[in-house]
Each structure stands twice: as C-alpha cells, then as structure tokens.
Amino acid sequence: SRIAKEKVRLRWDVEAGEILKLKSAGxxxxxxxxxxxxxxxxxxITVVGSDGSYMLSGKRKQLRAAMLxxxxxxxxxxxxxxxADRRTIESFRKFSDxxxxxxxxxxxxxxxxxxxxxxxxxxxxxxxxYETHHxxxxxxxxxxxxxxxxxxxxxxxxxxxxEFVPPSAAKKNxxxxxxxxxxxxDI
Numbered sequence: 427s428r429i430a431k432e433k434v435r436l437r438w439d440v441e442a443g444e445i446l447k448l449k450s451a452g453x454x455x456x457x458x459x460x461x462x463x464x465x466x467x468x469x470x471i472t473v474v475g476s477d478g479s480y481m482l483s484g485k486r487k488q489l490r491a492a493m494l495x496x497x498x499x500x501x502x503x504x505x506x507x508x509x510a511d512r513r514t515i516e517s518f519r520k521f522s523d524x525x526x527x528x529x530x531x532x533x534x535x536x537x538x539x540x541x542x543x544x545x546x547x548x549x550x551x552x553x554x555x556y557e558t559h560h561x562x563x564x565x566x567x568x569x570x571x572x573x574x575x576x577x578x579x580x581x582x583x584x585x586x587x588x589e590f591v592p593p594s595a596a597k598k599n600x601x602x603x604x605x606x607x608x609x610x611x612d613i
Contacts, residue, residue, distance in 0.1 A: 478515075
C-alpha cells in the first residue's frame with residue numbers, strides 16, 4: 427500500500443548509500459520524489475519507458491511535472507519508448523518541444539522510440555529485454571544511480587520488484603556497477 431511505502435521511505439536515507447527495494451512503484455509517485463531527494467543539479471536521466479501509455483493517462487500531469495522539475499535542475503532527459511503508438515509518441519514530442527523552448531540552453535529532453543519496424547541488427551533482444559523491464563539511469567557529478575523495474579506490465583502505471591539505487595550505493599556495490607554498465611551499453 428502507499429502508506430506502507432511511505433513508512434519505508436521515511437526510514438530510508440538517501441545519503442546512507444543503501445538500496446531501496448519496493449514491491450510496487452510508479453514513476454510519478456515514487457521515482458520523482460526519490461530523484462528529488464538526491465538534490466542533484468546537472469547530469470542526465472535516461473528513462474526506458476515501455477509504451478509510454480501513462481503520457482495519455484490520468485497521471486500525465488504528474489509525469490510532465492516530474493520531467494519539468496528534472497529539467498529545472500539542469501538535468502537532460504533521454505526518454506526511450508518501447509513499442510509506443512503514434513498518439514503517445516506525438517504527445518511526448520509536443521511536451522518535449524514545449525519544454526525544450528522553456529529550458530533552452532540549460533537542459534533538454536530527447537524522445538527516442540524503438541519498435542519492431544526498426545531494421546537494426548540486435549533490435550529483437552533489446553525489445554524482449556526492455557518491453558517489461560525498465561531501467562532508469564541517473565547520471566550525476568557524484569556518480570550514476572539507477573531505478574530498476576523488475577517487471578512492468580504493459581498499460582500499467584505500476585511496476586513490481588523495483589529497486590532504487592542512489593549513486594552513493596552504486597559506488598559500494600559491484601553487482602550494481604556491472605548492471606549500470608550493461609544498461610549504458612544497451613541504451
């Protein structure tokens with residue numbers, strides 16, 4: 427439940443360098459406040475975001491607000507959509523065009539999408555891996571952190587078996603460093 431998650435979050439200290447594990451979580455209600463707790467300025471946030479259906483959902487205002495906050499902290503955003511439909515891509519494009527005008531020269535959002543129509547070598551394994559498994563890399567001057575969704579069903583705003591790894595925890599954990607390097611290669 428949300429209340430149980432809040433109790434866990436209140437006991438968890440971002441500076442302690444610990445990995446936060448959540449049974450279920452969402453990008454707007456959970457990732458956004460956790461990124462805020464890092465108090466970063468500058469860097470890049472790379473989101474692998476499934477089909478992006480939440481940009482057309484009732485949570486779109488919260489998602490846009492989170493991305494605007496990241497941009498206001500001078501973080502570039504790379505948003506990668508997997509198997510998104512035209513309406514979703516267009517919605518992301520309109521938002522990114524507007525946001526890029528607002529933050530011109532300070533930060534930028536770029537939207538990328540991958541689907542089966544792409545004739546690229548190796549696209550099928552990437553689609554299989556990232557269709558329901560979504561990493562977000564948070565690159566800062568203090569290192570790279572990660573949000574990792576173990577399983578994110580299509581058309582759902584919630585993911586399951588989620589880990590949030592602040593940069594301080596990634597530095598101390600070789601397994602996390604290996605996973606971050608893998609995601610950096612893939613995406």
